[in-house]
Amino acid sequence: xxxxxxxxxxxxxxxxELRARLHAIWATEPGWKGWFTTVDHKEIGIRYxxxxxxxxxxxxxxxxxxxxxxxxxxxxxLTPEQYNEFFxxxxxxxxxxxxxxxxxxxxxxxxxxxxxxxxxxxPRLNAFSYWVYLAAALFLYAGFLTGNGANDGWFNYVPYAxxxxxxxxxxxxxxxxxxxxxxxxxxxxxxxxxTAFKMRAPGxxxxxxxxxxxxTLTASVANLVVVPAVSLAFFLLWLDRxxxxxxxxxxxxxxxxxxxxxxxxxxxxxxxxxxxxxxGMASDGLPVFCRRPLVGYSLVALSTxxxxxxxxxxxxxxxxxxxxxxxxxxxxxGASIVITVPSAVAIFAWxxxxxxxxxxxxxxxxxxxxxxxxxxxxxxxxxMTASVPVDxxxxxxxxxxxxxxxxxxxxxxxxxxxxxxxxxxxxxxxxMDERLGRWNFWxxxxxxxxxxxxxxxxxxxxxxxxxxxxxxxxxWSTLNMITxxxxxxxxxxxxxxxxxxxxxxxxxxxxxxDPWGGPTLEWAVPSPPAxxxxxxxxxxxxxxxxxxxxxxxxxxxxxxxxxxxxxxxKETVTTTPLDAEPDRIVEMPEDSWAPxxxxxxxxxxxxxxxLKAWAAIALGALLVLAALxxxxxxxxxxxxxxxxxx
Amino acid sequence: MAELVLARPGxxxxxxxxxxxxxxxxxxxxxxSEAALFAYLLFSYYYTGASxxxxxxxxxxxxxxxxxxxxxxxxxxxxxAWLGEKGVERGNRAQALVGLLSAFAMGAVFAGVQVYxxxxxxxxxxxxxxxxxxxxTTGFHMAHVVAGLIILAMLALWVALDFFSPRRRIVVSAxxxxxxxxxxxxxxxxxxxxxxxxxxxxx
Numbered sequence: 001x002x003x004x005x006x007x008x009x010x011x012x013x014x015x016x017e018l019r020a021r022l023h024a025i026w027a028t029e030p031g032w033k034g035w036f037t038t039v040d041h042k043e044i045g046i047r048y049x050x051x052x053x054x055x056x057x058x059x060x061x062x063x064x065x066x067x068x069x070x071x072x073x074x075x076x077x078l079t080p081e082q083y084n085e086f087f088x089x090x091x092x093x094x095x096x097x098x099x100x101x102x103x104x105x106x107x108x109x110x111x112x113x114x115x116x117x118x119x120x121x122x123p124r125l126n127a128f129s130y131w132v133y134l135a136a137a138l139f140l141y142a143g144f145l146t147g148n149g150a151n152d153g154w155f156n157y158v159p160y161a162x163x164x165x166x167x168x169x170x171x172x173x174x175x176x177x178x179x180x181x182x183x184x185x186x187x188x189x190x191x192x193x194x195t196a197f198k199m200r201a202p203g204x205x206x207x208x209x210x211x212x213x214x215x216t217l218t219a220s221v222a223n224l225v226v227v228p229a230v231s232l233a234f235f236l237l238w239l240d241r242x243x244x245x246x247x248x249x250x251x252x253x254x255x256x257x258x259x260x261x262x263x264x265x266x267x268x269x270x271x272x273x274x275x276x277x278x279x280g281m282a283s284d285g286l287p288v289f290c291r292r293p294l295v296g297y298s299l300v301a302l303s304t305x306x307x308x309x310x311x312x313x314x315x316x317x318x319x320x321x322x323x324x325x326x327x328x329x330x331x332x333x334g335a336s337i338v339i340t341v342p343s344a345v346a347i348f349a350w351x352x353x354x355x356x357x358x359x360x361x362x363x364x365x366x367x368x369x370x371x372x373x374x375x376x377x378x379x380x381x382x383x384m385t386a387s388v389p390v391d392x393x394x395x396x397x398x399x400x401x402x403x404x405x406x407x408x409x410x411x412x413x414x415x416x417x418x419x420x421x422x423x424x425x426x427x428x429x430x431x432m433d434e435r436l437g438r439w440n441f442w443x444x445x446x447x448x449x450x451x452x453x454x455x456x457x458x459x460x461x462x463x464x465x466x467x468x469x470x471x472x473x474x475x476w477s478t479l480n481m482i483t484x485x486x487x488x489x490x491x492x493x494x495x496x497x498x499x500x501x502x503x504x505x506x507x508x509x510x511x512x513x514d515p516w517g518g519p520t521l522e523w524a525v526p527s528p529p530a531x532x533x534x535x536x537x538x539x540x541x542x543x544x545x546x547x548x549x550x551x552x553x554x555x556x557x558x559x560x561x562x563x564x565x566x567x568x569x570k571e572t573v574t575t576t577p578l579d580a581e582p583d584r585i586v587e588m589p590e591d592s593w594a595p596x597x598x599x600x601x602x603x604x605x606x607x608x609x610x611l612k613a614w615a616a617i618a619l620g621a622l623l624v625l626a627a628l629x630x631x632x633x634x635x636x637x638x639x640x641x642x643x644x645x646x
Numbered sequence: 647m648a649e650l651v652l653a654r655p656g657x658x659x660x661x662x663x664x665x666x667x668x669x670x671x672x673x674x675x676x677x678x679s680e681a682a683l684f685a686y687l688l689f690s691y692y693y694t695g696a697s698x699x700x701x702x703x704x705x706x707x708x709x710x711x712x713x714x715x716x717x718x719x720x721x722x723x724x725x726x727a728w729l730g731e732k733g734v735e736r737g738n739r740a741q742a743l744v745g746l747l748s749a750f751a752m753g754a755v756f757a758g759v760q761v762y763x764x765x766x767x768x769x770x771x772x773x774x775x776x777x778x779x780x781x782x783t784t785g786f787h788m789a790h791v792v793a794g795l796i797i798l799a800m801l802a803l804w805v806a807l808d809f810f811s812p813r814r815r816i817v818v819s820a821x822x823x824x825x826x827x828x829x830x831x832x833x834x835x836x837x838x839x840x841x842x843x844x845x846x847x848x849x
Binding site for chain 2: 004005006007008009011121122125186189190193194197198202203224225226227228229231232236239243244245246247249252253254255257258261262265537539540541548552555556557558559562563564573574581582583584585586587625629632634638639640641642
């Protein structure tokens, strides 16, 4: 059978017969084979989230060990070398292996449901980005578990990281692991960008996208162009260490500051990449519990983009103390101060939403709302260090540690836990326990602030970061003990969260399709959704398709139960980038071994590179090539080949 | 009175048609990311060079032979690859094969000349930061040339197997677009390492 090159999509109703037909087309084969080959964005999203939470727990345990070592003066729980590995691995885990992947997980799961599509633009690439993430996490932790973990802090400055000062395999594990992880982040970013521009339901013009889409899209554009900077930096470091090059070696005319530039050209946009999607979650979640639309949608969407544009121009504020020319410092200081404006726009939009709404105090609401407070505290301490003279006082002290934890825990962990309470019913068809949720929230909130608010003082009193221990009589002992107690209370709060998830999975109350009365498309489909997401492709007439009767914003009403059926195969529709007019019927790929095999081949290749085992490197490269050819071989079913030919 | 809005599109293309399709966007994203990688490589050169001591440039007057003709050869291979793509577009399999295989041959000669240039250099990758940057940047480009050559070879194989038609040919367009990128980015590498010393950079 030759599929026609052009077709008029048939319009139909959401019927049980159509559902059964689509189910047969879209469902992943059960059993281990389906587990390795699935390209369903919902399955991949949940795997991302679970893996990221496991790494959050590991990074958290490392943090607790660090806090025990610092609980009092002159303690010897860890040796200085072990301490270096613990705090570096803690930072690496939380920033690279938890904070970004967990947001990718939520976005992977939610995007097609929010957009009214049946999957992401590139489902196999989606599976691949998960497998490579898993491979990179295993690679990096293989280093840690064999005593070869990262040990120069998560931003890994040269010359400490060079071989003459750090002869073990630690930095080679870190360098190659980060290059591997960069592949996952980059392909994931490309997938999000194309999905946002091509996979929206008809009628979802660009000014009708949920804010989470704006957040992840903006973060993905940034990741696409800044991740190569850090991958390159780590690759050059590996060459310096293993092949005697002089990129960062002053003895060969190299430039140690080049490391810092490449790292922070990536690093600072990355900070926004790991908070903007989480801010998007709050922007979409808060209004549901305030029973009104978000105040200032357009301003919030534009300030999301503005934050990232400015975010490309602030990296040198991490390098104020390196002796760069004053004019350059002034420019970056100015940009770092200006960037508070778009952040403040979001804050005031959330406050106005709560102020003018009728808040329902659910656990999810508490997490989203508390983020506002934590964001203000972390934002103000960031604003302070944006000033060069203040930064000269505070850099490399615990003040900066307190600041970055308010930002990353406040604007990533809190909204992510809130998002779990909010979307868990959609994912698993069960509600999370609200009573345990309150305990969970208050323990985390009080523990976090008890631990990290006093840490600002620890920094102001001059305690440098990264020190293994400190003598008594410096005035730091009591504050450190309070921080240690707070961090354990916070950890108990996170544990309560995991307990709630585990209990609710087994015995939570059954969730209806729309437990919270939400406005967006994911609440229009059953909990959990069918493999094909939408029986018919919806048409969108407003920003809040499920609130149209209540809001009466426009004459038109979105069509959810009637639309294009697209049941000739594994099909969905793509639309134009701005207006979301239908422009193509696309065949989606079946489940495939190629993503797993390519990721496994890359894993072989990177372990071979680590050991400089040339035969294994050649084998790994051949496996990568074979997996790529298998993946890209033109398929008739995907209409990459002419069926009449060949 | 509110009314239901329902998208009722007319005839839509099914799957990729010509060079248009979702895959085109994917290759665009890949190229954007790769272009960023080369931007950081060249930034590393300019930053290190601008802050280096005099004498950093190991080649203050780079030789144009054989680099300049080699550059022109690579550019010409882009035109030839484009002619091959046109062959697929017109359903002319002979033109397609000649175009893709000639582009492959020209790219292979470029790579060979580049290896010869490397061997002729009086310095090695560990000699100094200039040498490290030179070999890393041209090495990264070489890796992209090799990837591009494999792509051209696969495209030629698939054309030989008669996979494509004027309608279903997005794979060819995507592969050739990547080859154009490999050639275009070389201009920036060439300008940086071979031309800017004459403009006085880092001398």
